[in-house]
Every structure is written in structure tokens, then in C-alpha cells.
Amino acid sequence: MSKRLANTLGIILALLWIFPVYWMVNTAFLPASQSRSTTPTFVPFGGDFSAFSRVLTPSFMNSLFLSLRVTLLVVVVALIFAFLAALAVSRFRFAGRKGFILTILIVQMIPAEALFISQYKMLQGWGLLNSVAGLSLLYVAAVLPFTVWMLRGFVDGIPADLEQAAMIDGCSRTSAFFRITFPLLAPGLVASGVYAFLQAWNEFTLATVIMNPSTKTLPLWLRGLAIQSNQATDWPGVMAGSVLVALPVIIFFMLVQGRMTSGLVSGAVKG
Amino acid sequence: MPNVASDSVVPPAAPPRAPYPVHLGHRIEDLPTRATRRSIGPYLLLLPVIIALILALAYPLGRQIIMSFQGFGLAQQLGTAPPEWVGFANYRTLLTDPAIWTVIARSIAFCFVNASLTMVIGTALATLMTKLSTGVRIALSTSLLFAWAMPVIAAMTVWEWLFNSEYGVINWLLTQLGLDYTGHSWLTNPLSFFFVATVIVVWMSVPFVVFSVYSALTQVSEEVLEAAALDGAGGWQRFRHIVLPTIMPVLSVVTVLQIIWDLRVFTQIFYLQGAGGLASKTDLLGTFIYRLGISQSDYGLASAVALFVLILTLVITSGYVRSLFKEADA
Structure with missing residues (x-):
């Protein structure tokens, strides 16, 4: 294949894959009347932020705070629990260690629908x-296997010699850990934390099952907005809502993207 | 000098070596003072994770196994009677009910089509990426990254809007191309419902495959490829005998992941059903269990079907789990 042909094909595919994302942003800036036209508007000239102001309702704020509470709780609890377990698996040899690792791997495969x-x-x-x-509780259990697995890799990567050298130089075990190992672990904690954030923020299946229609996390709120009544759907409003839900995700996702790819290949399943 | 071994059971002198083989890349022998079977330290560290997994997964799993042998009739649903033991009745229904087998067959077909399309398109795009100029490659990987990063529900609303019967851009485009798609409703016909679902699932899943396979392709040695070309190997032969063996490990892992992901596409199907699809004709395993259990409160049969999905998933992933387990220093 010639380079020119390949490049042309590459550009077409790039446009094809980005188009839905572009269309979301484009529609979000259109006035409601303009979205209901037989000819679509491809560039939001003359657009405004009215769709955003329409969706920033008390019900959005309620869902936002609910999602923030759940997400924060899951990230903090999962990180602490997973970190302790990663230390145990990486720094100690004990009876039942293999069994624990195998359990973590199998648990990762269990789909939400099965339980x-x-x-x-x-x-x-x-x-x-x-x-x-x-x-x-359900979210913490769902993200723990992968966070344990990921953090274990990071702890493995930090030689215990470093800690021991610090202890020989006069540090206590605790202070050696917090002065030497912990700073080296920070990138791992950030990556695992972002992973837990993405899972809890985006999750839909369990939220549908566990939450009732009056208490909605953001994904449930967004679905409600789009589904309420098909004929009169305020599409710029729905797209503005989607932009608001997607924006933090896209930002965080870009931050840890490289690590997520390799992590997924080497042992993550929840996606 | 501070006592290095103050919080350890084993004295620092003459540390016992780990009694089992030590694998490459791990430093078990460097950790003499902590490597002991008698210490309760590691168990305390594991305790929070173990409690969380028992509460949220093991206990429900046990309950689900029990429920799969129980019947939940009207009296049980009204809360006036305890569940009734029905032996293997739910499993008999699972094995003999044509409606359930229709859903299973549909799920497997959907999974097969989607996983194959995703793998083929993903691998083709990854190969294409190796042939692009830097600028185009960055453009393509950026747009794939955006598609991958989209939260699933946000993506669903956008696709619903794109396929909207009245103002959707897809109907507009097809009409411009000379086909009459004005007001065409995509979700009412089951076959076209699954076409839409496939477009969405493939669009979402391809980026992960591209990035994984592309990073594997960059490991393929240029020298070996050149040498093979000099020796007269054609493009296909080089791909078949040099590239494929190098990327095979990644390819097989990604395939397994796609299969189990596409076997349980709950969110996409559930969303499209709400947007106009006919639930009874478009149920896949995930939405079927939901309807059976949550909507109709038939917990017994729903549990049996869910356990079937669980076992199917574990069977499909067993090879993958085994290889991960071997890779770990366990």
C-alpha cells in the first residue's frame, strides 16, 4: 500500500471515529429549534450555552453530588484496601498467598450480570x-481485584533494598516506608485511583439494579434525560448533559491512558 | 543503631530463604526478615480486601446458588411465604425452555459477530497505523482515544441521536445518497436493532484493540522482516510467519477479553431497548436476567441463568487466568 493511500485511509478513519464525539459537542451548542431541522447543522455557528443552562437543574446537581459521594468513597476505600493487600502479596511470602492471587484473578472475570x-x-x-x-460496597468489590493487581506490580517494581538501606542509615521501618517507598509508589496510586474513579463514575448496570428512579447517579440521570419522551426530546440539552458527564472522564482518561492499555493487557478485565 | 528486626519474628542473622523456587524478576531472597510463615502481618494486610470480597461477592454467590434451587411464586413475591425448595426445577427449565435457548443462541451469535468484527477491524487499523506518517498517526490515535474515553451512557445518547428517525444525521446522509430513509426507525426491527448495537459496540471496542495490537506490532523486528523480504518472502508470508507469532500473545488475550465483554453487553442493549427496541425480541443474556429477576421477581430461574453465565465466563477465561497466574510469581 502506498503511503498516500494509507494516509488518506487513516484520515477518513480518524474522522469516522471522532465524528460521534464531535456531534455531541456540536449539538450541545445549538439552539433547540436548530436541532429540529431537516438539514443538520454541521458547525455550531450562532450557537450558545443555552442548552447547558437548561440541563443544570436541581436534579442534575443532586445526581452530581450523589455520583461524587459514591466515586470519592470508592476511590479512597479501594486505594487503601488494595494498597495494604498489594504490600502483603508483594513483600511477604505466606501460606495462602497463591490462593489469594488466583482468587483475585478469577474474581476479575466475574461479570456484574452474573451476580x-x-x-x-x-x-x-x-x-x-x-x-x-x-x-x-458493590463498586469497591468490583474495582478491588484490578487495583490490587496493578498496585502489586508497582510495589514489586520498588526494590526492598532501598528500604533496607534507609533502615541501616537509621530510619525506622515505618519512616523508611513513608520516606522512600511511598513517594515512588505515588504514580501507581494515581493510576489506580483514576481507574477506580472511571469505573465508579461511568458504571451503569449495578446502578440500574440498585438505585431507584428518584435517586440517580449521573449515568442514570443522563439516560432519563434522553429517554423521557421520544418525540419532544431536547437533543441539545441531552448532548450538553453528555458533555458534562464525559468531560471529567476524558480529562482523567488522557492522563493515565498509556498505563491503562498495558494494565488491561496484563490482567485487567473490568472495562 | 536501631534494631532492624524489631517488628519481625525472625532474627536478622542467618535469614531463612524462601522454601519454594524463586522466579525471575522477583526479590524474594532479598526479603529475609519478613519472609516467614508464622507472621500474621500479611494476613492483617489482606483482611480488608478479603472482607469486602466476601461481603459483596462470595456471600451473594452463595445465596445465588441456594436461590437457584428455590421457587419464587406469587406468595413469595408478596412476601407472605418463604421461598419453596424446588430441587433442580430451575435448571430443568434452563435446559429445556426454548425461549431461554433463543436468548443464549442470540447472545452467542451477537458475541461472535461483534468480537470478530472488533478484532479484524482493530488489527487492520493497528497495521495501518504502522504505515502512516507521524501527523496522521497522531490524528488517528487521538480520535480513537476520544472514542475510547467516552462514558458508555454518554456514547449511547449520542448514537441514539445519530440514528434518530426524524432529525438523525444518519438518515439525512442516507437520504442524500439517494436512498429514502426519511423518518426510518432503526430500532423497531430486531435485525436492524442489532445492526445499530453492533455499530456502537464495535465503535467503542476497536480503540482498545488498536492500541494493544499496535504496541505489540512495534515489537516486531525490522531486521528480521527485511531479511525475510530479501529471502523472497511475500507480504502475506512475512505477516503469517514473522508478525503473527510476535503479536499472538497480545492477540489472544485481547480476543478473550472481547469475547467476555461482548457476551454481556448489558448497558448498550438495555439502553437501546428503552430507546425503542422491542425487549422480548432483542434480549441478550444480561438484559434477560435483569427482566427475569428484577422486573418479574423470578429470582430462582434468574439465579440459575446467572450461574450459567458465570460458569460460561469462567470456562472461556480459564486459559487466560492460568497464564496470568503463571506470570505472577505465585
Whole structure:
């Protein structure tokens, strides 16, 4: 294949793949009347922010705060739990270690659909349906296997000699850990934290099962906005809502993209 | 001098070596003071993860196995009677009900078509990436990255809008091309429903395949390729005998992941059903279990079907898990 042909094909494909994302942004800036026209508007000339102001309603704010609470809780809890487990697996040899690693790997493969019936029944029994605590518990368990796996790789990469050298120089074990190992681990913690954030922020399946229609995380809110009644759907509004939901994700995603690719290939499944 | 071994059971002198083989790249023998079977330290560190996994996964799994042997009739749904033991009745239904087998066959067909398309298009794009000028390659990978980063529900709303029957840009484009697609509704016919679902799933899944395969392709040795070309190997032969073996490990992992992801495309199908698809004709396993369990409260049969999905997934991924486990220093 000649270089010119390849490049032309590459440009066409690039345009094809970006088009839906472009269309979301484009429509979000159109006045409602202009989106209902037999000929589409391809560039939002004469557009404005009115669609955004229409979707910034109290129900959006409620969903935003709900999603933020769940996401923050999941990120913090998952990072602490996973970090402790990664230390154990990477720095200690103990009976049951292999079994634990194997369990983590198998658990990663379990699809949400295979357990949500009994998770629903369980949370119902505990009175935790439709609650931040209930949803967060399921999310923490869903992201833990991958975060443990990822952090284990990072801890493995930091030679224990470094810590021991610091201890010989007079550090206690704790201070050696916090002065030497912890700073080296920071990139791993950031990457795992972003992963947990993305999962909790985007998750739809379990949220549909666990939350009722009046308490919606952002993905549920967005679906409600688009589905409410097909004829009168305010498409610029829906697209503005999608931009608001997608923006933090796209920013964080770009930050850790490289690590996510290699991480996924070497052992992550939840996507 | 501070006591290095103060919080360790084993004295620092003459540390015991790990009693099992030490694998490459890991430093078990460098960790003498902590490598002991008697310490409870590691177990305490694992405790939070183990408790979380038991609460959220192991306990529900146990309950689900029990529920799959129970029946939930009207009385149970109204909360007036405890569930009734029905033995293997749910499993008999699972094995014999043509409606369930229709859903299973449909899911497998959908999974096969989507995973194949994703792998073929993804691998082709990755190969194309190696032949592009730097500028074009950056443009293509950026747009793939944006598609990959889109939250699934945001992507679904956009695609629903693109395929909208009245003002959707796709109907407009097809009409411009001389086909009469004015007001065409894509989601009412099951076959065209699955066509839309396939377009969306492939669009979302291809970027991950491209990036994984592309990074594997960059590992293929240029010298070997040139030498083979000098020896008279054609393009296909070089791909078949040099490139393919190099990228095979990545290709097989990515294929397994695509298969299990496409086997349970809950979000996309559920969303499109809400946007106008006929649920009974378009259910795949995920939405089927949801409808059975959550909407109709038939927890017994829903549990049996869910366990079937769980076992199917574990069987498909067993080879992958084994290879990951071997790679780990376990």
C-alpha cells in the first residue's frame, strides 16, 4: 500500500471515529429549534450555552453530588484496601498467598450480570437498596481485584533494598516506608485511583439494579434525560448533559491512558 | 543503631530463604526478615480486601446458588411465604425452555459477530497505523482515544441521536445518497436493532484493540522482516510467519477479553431497548436476567441463568487466568 493511500485511509478513519464525539459537542451548542431541522447543522455557528443552562437543574446537581459521594468513597476505600493487600502479596511470602492471587484473578472475570440478582436481594435484606453505602460496597468489590493487581506490580517494581538501606542509615521501618517507598509508589496510586474513579463514575448496570428512579447517579440521570419522551426530546440539552458527564472522564482518561492499555493487557478485565 | 528486626519474628542473622523456587524478576531472597510463615502481618494486610470480597461477592454467590434451587411464586413475591425448595426445577427449565435457548443462541451469535468484527477491524487499523506518517498517526490515535474515553451512557445518547428517525444525521446522509430513509426507525426491527448495537459496540471496542495490537506490532523486528523480504518472502508470508507469532500473545488475550465483554453487553442493549427496541425480541443474556429477576421477581430461574453465565465466563477465561497466574510469581 502506498503511503498516500494509507494516509488518506487513516484520515477518513480518524474522522469516522471522532465524528460521534464531535456531534455531541456540536449539538450541545445549538439552539433547540436548530436541532429540529431537516438539514443538520454541521458547525455550531450562532450557537450558545443555552442548552447547558437548561440541563443544570436541581436534579442534575443532586445526581452530581450523589455520583461524587459514591466515586470519592470508592476511590479512597479501594486505594487503601488494595494498597495494604498489594504490600502483603508483594513483600511477604505466606501460606495462602497463591490462593489469594488466583482468587483475585478469577474474581476479575466475574461479570456484574452474573451476580446482580443476589446482590440486589442481599442489599434489600440489609435495607441498603438505593443507598450510597450499598452501591459503594458493590463498586469497591468490583474495582478491588484490578487495583490490587496493578498496585502489586508497582510495589514489586520498588526494590526492598532501598528500604533496607534507609533502615541501616537509621530510619525506622515505618519512616523508611513513608520516606522512600511511598513517594515512588505515588504514580501507581494515581493510576489506580483514576481507574477506580472511571469505573465508579461511568458504571451503569449495578446502578440500574440498585438505585431507584428518584435517586440517580449521573449515568442514570443522563439516560432519563434522553429517554423521557421520544418525540419532544431536547437533543441539545441531552448532548450538553453528555458533555458534562464525559468531560471529567476524558480529562482523567488522557492522563493515565498509556498505563491503562498495558494494565488491561496484563490482567485487567473490568472495562 | 536501631534494631532492624524489631517488628519481625525472625532474627536478622542467618535469614531463612524462601522454601519454594524463586522466579525471575522477583526479590524474594532479598526479603529475609519478613519472609516467614508464622507472621500474621500479611494476613492483617489482606483482611480488608478479603472482607469486602466476601461481603459483596462470595456471600451473594452463595445465596445465588441456594436461590437457584428455590421457587419464587406469587406468595413469595408478596412476601407472605418463604421461598419453596424446588430441587433442580430451575435448571430443568434452563435446559429445556426454548425461549431461554433463543436468548443464549442470540447472545452467542451477537458475541461472535461483534468480537470478530472488533478484532479484524482493530488489527487492520493497528497495521495501518504502522504505515502512516507521524501527523496522521497522531490524528488517528487521538480520535480513537476520544472514542475510547467516552462514558458508555454518554456514547449511547449520542448514537441514539445519530440514528434518530426524524432529525438523525444518519438518515439525512442516507437520504442524500439517494436512498429514502426519511423518518426510518432503526430500532423497531430486531435485525436492524442489532445492526445499530453492533455499530456502537464495535465503535467503542476497536480503540482498545488498536492500541494493544499496535504496541505489540512495534515489537516486531525490522531486521528480521527485511531479511525475510530479501529471502523472497511475500507480504502475506512475512505477516503469517514473522508478525503473527510476535503479536499472538497480545492477540489472544485481547480476543478473550472481547469475547467476555461482548457476551454481556448489558448497558448498550438495555439502553437501546428503552430507546425503542422491542425487549422480548432483542434480549441478550444480561438484559434477560435483569427482566427475569428484577422486573418479574423470578429470582430462582434468574439465579440459575446467572450461574450459567458465570460458569460460561469462567470456562472461556480459564486459559487466560492460568497464564496470568503463571506470570505472577505465585
